[in-house]
Amino acid sequence: MNYHQNLEWTPGRVVTLSTHLEKPSPFYFGYDIKQRFTSILNKYTFDKVFFFTEENLFELYGKELYNELRQKFDCRLEFVPPGEKCKYFPVLEEVCESLIAKGVSKKSILLAFGGGTVGNIVGLVAGMIYRGIRFVEIPTSMTGQTDSTLSNKQAVNGKTGKNHFGLYHSPIFIWSDTKYLKTEPAFSKRSGIIEGIKNGFISDATFLDYLEETLNPQLNFSDEQLTDLAYKIICSKLEILKKDPSEKGYGIILEYGHTFGHAIEWLEQGKLSHGESVSFGMKIAAELAYQLGLISQADVERHYYVIEEKLGFNNSFPAQITAEKLMDAMIADNKKTGEDLRFVLLDKIGQCYDPEGDFLVTVDPEFVKRIVENFIQQQREKTSAKTYELIA
Ligand SMILES: NC(=O)c1ccc[n+]([C@@H]2O[C@H](COP(=O)([O-])OP(=O)(O)OC[C@H]3O[C@@H](n4cnc5c(N)ncnc54)[C@H](O)[C@@H]3O)[C@@H](O)[C@H]2O)c1
CATH class of the missing domain: 1.20.1090.10 (Dehydroquinate synthase-like - alpha domain)
Structure with a gap:
């Protein structure tokens, strides 16, 4: 990979990378690549998909993808509090218990649609439910696309510091569409x-x-x-x-x-x-x-x-x-x-x-x-x- 050269500009084209971590994940990257997502997800066998996001991101982009997934799969929508507010124990407990109540199984897949915070809480939940189920990261922020998904560290904050409680859990893949970055605040x-x-x-x-x-x-x-x-x-x-x-x-x-x-x-x-x-x-x-x-x-x-x-x-x-x-x-x-x-x-x-x-x-x-x-x-x-x- 020579990153000193410019990436060929082709909207809709998916470039496949790897996270190169100890437990590597495929990393799909491109501009306006939404239409390819379902076919990649469809390669996996699962019973239900739980689509996690923040309310504002759902309105901006999530709704379109969620509606598409809902037509093909058993797909449920779940909201988490915005930004860092979702990275706390009470949220973690609530999300885990709510998933159990809604019938999450070892065959289910969680989708984390949002910034690094959504990725972190959903990654941690996925790592804990039944000692580990699968999840997919769809980062919508620059930090999510270029940093937090390139690390299998999932965590919530404690009373005396950030990211005190967590684990390592790798997503089955990462879907990084730079079209989302347009609306991210400066x-x-x-x-x-x-x-x-x-x-x-x-x-x-x-x-x-x-x-x-x-x-x-x-x-x-x-x-x-x-x-x-x-x-x-x-x-x-x-x-x-x-x-x-x-x-x-x-x-x-x-x-x-x-x-x-x-x-x-x-x-x-x-x-x-x-x-x-x-x-x-x-x-x-x-x-x-x-x-x-x-x-x-x-x-x-x-x-x-x-x-x-x-x-x-x-x-x-x-x-x-x-x-x-x-x-x-x-x-x-x-x-x-x-x-x-x-x-x-x-x-x-x-x-x-x-x-x-x-x-x-x-x-x-x-x-x-x-x-x-x-x-x-x-x-x-x-x-x-x-x-x-x-x-x-
Ligand atoms: N695991 C790791 O190695 C690692 C590395 C870096 C950061 N992190 C964690 O990631 C978090 C920071 O991630 P972040 O900067 O993405 O924060 P974030 O998830 O709070 O997102 C930042 C803000 O941008 C908004 N936003 C996101 N995408 C948007 C879009 N496309 N359009 C409009 N608004 C959008 C969100 O609603 C939020 O208000 C921190 O909790 C940090 O600890 C983890």
């Missing part, structure tokens, strides 16, 4: 693209060059450009997964910016998207790598340039987050690994620092805290300067 689309930018920083400087040339802060793209962008971000992640399908060795580099990002996202309790939190996390990780003597000031500035000026993620850092709160949230979240605070860091653009074969680097928390304090102070000064400019 803040949400940016959240997916930021992971592509991350892939450039951690593994491929030429991909970062491409993103710098292609992105614009308004996200004005033709259907062809948006499809090409999604395809290349997918391929940038697949290149990493091919080297480490477990995501636990080399693949851990995908966590770049996420140690800080998860803590920021958690502290903001839904006010900041996953991607915007990670965008702040990547900037802090770059500052940390610079202060450790790993990368240059120019490399740090490139983070700000591509994230803020090219992608348009340039909001102020959340006012209520202090260095203390951020450190506490990271330490609480880190309990799951039972280890010191460890970070993925760059040692140049397109490459991660790998001392002694380990991409997770332990850094003294006091040192990290100083970097975070400086970062927050700089961010506050920037915000004040912007406000002053506006008033003047």
Whole structure:
């Protein structure tokens, strides 16, 4: 697969990829490919299909597909709460019990039609019912199409952090139609693209060059450009997964910016998207790598340039987050690994620092805290300067 070449633009054409994970799934990709879905699903034997989505996505696109499936199969419609609200234990319990009441069997298939959140809750439900039934992911967001479906991790959030409870469960296939991306809100689309930018920083400087040339802060793209962008971000992640399908060795580099990002996202309790939190996390990780003597000031500035000026993620850092709160949230979240605070860091653009074969680097928390304090102070000064400019 050469993702430096443009994808041939043919609406309706389905490109078949693989997730390259330990339990790989076929990944069908294209623009306006809905008409091919039923024939692919029909290759599987099943008694019922449960079609999960959010109400707004049902109105936008789901209805058409659901009505088509209903004419051919025993297909039931199920709604989940929108966005992150569906990733909680009470929803998980309600969905599982409701499926049992509606006669789900080991022969049934669940369909997850929506963003990464719908994929996560439905994937988890599918992994738990009767110790595992089949499910299909139909991602409708940039994050869903280029990131969350390229990982078999399914989870809900806990009381002290994101994705604390879950399991690994692979879909029988993924159906990625970029036509859906047109209506995705810009803040949400940016959240997916930021992971592509991350892939450039951690593994491929030429991909970062491409993103710098292609992105614009308004996200004005033709259907062809948006499809090409999604395809290349997918391929940038697949290149990493091919080297480490477990995501636990080399693949851990995908966590770049996420140690800080998860803590920021958690502290903001839904006010900041996953991607915007990670965008702040990547900037802090770059500052940390610079202060450790790993990368240059120019490399740090490139983070700000591509994230803020090219992608348009340039909001102020959340006012209520202090260095203390951020450190506490990271330490609480880190309990799951039972280890010191460890970070993925760059040692140049397109490459991660790998001392002694380990991409997770332990850094003294006091040192990290100083970097975070400086970062927050700089961010506050920037915000004040912007406000002053506006008033003047
Ligand atoms: N398993 C993994 O490895 C992995 C990786 C990345 C993210 N995730 C998870 O994915 C979630 C984030 O995914 P997301 O960014 O898709 O969030 P999301 O599912 O909340 O979707 C974002 C918003 O966009 C809307 N939306 C989605 N598609 C749309 C469309 N085509 N048109 C109009 N609106 C649309 C949704 O209604 C929602 O309001 C997080 O919970 C994160 O933890 C998991």
